[in-house]
């Protein structure tokens with residue numbers, strides 16, 4: 001696929017909720033990534049901030065409200081079979097209100113940190129989840145996929161945290 005000189009990324013959010021020894025994931029029931037376990041998130045809509053989008057998706061997909069969301073990472077996904085890069089903003093919450101509940105899109109399930117089902121997840125997750133779960137470090141990564149699902153190149157590093165990340169899409 002011929003790429004234009006300049007590409008505008010599509011913005012997404014992803015929220016990982018933990019309780020100190022477990023992480024809450026959801027099995028995606030439909031759409032992109034169907035069948036994979038993942039955190040909760042989705043597209044940022046026009047007029048909302050990235051953080052608001054993360055809160056909205058967590059409520060819509062898992063039925064819970066994060067008491068606080070900490071921005072922990074920015075992941076860029078490049079595909080040979082999709083025209084736009086995807087920029088995914090990863091948030092962490094260790095406190096929430098409500099009861100995780102199955103939605104039309106996701107079936108929530110808790111996993112111990114040492115039993116995360118990486119074989120049933122996106123291929124990049126095994127590289128950056130440990131950075132998120134081990135403490136408070138922030139990270140930035142770029143992952144190249146072919147045929148949507150096969151990871152062929154990656155670049156991941158710890159970076160200073162961007163406390164203020166909260167811009168809106170026009």
Ligand SMILES: Nc1ncnc2c1[nH]c(=O)n2[C@H]1C[C@H](O)[C@@H](COP(=O)(O)OP(=O)(O)OP(=O)(O)O)O1
Nearest residue numbers: 012013014031032033038040041042043088122124
């Ligand atoms: N490679 C990889 N690793 C980890 N997480 C992800 C990926 N690719 C991804 O797309 N994701 C995450 C980013 C988002 O949280 C979801 C995808 O969002 P999607 O469900 O398509 O967006 P929604 O806005 O909820 O979609 P609809 O409601 O319109 O179906 O996966």
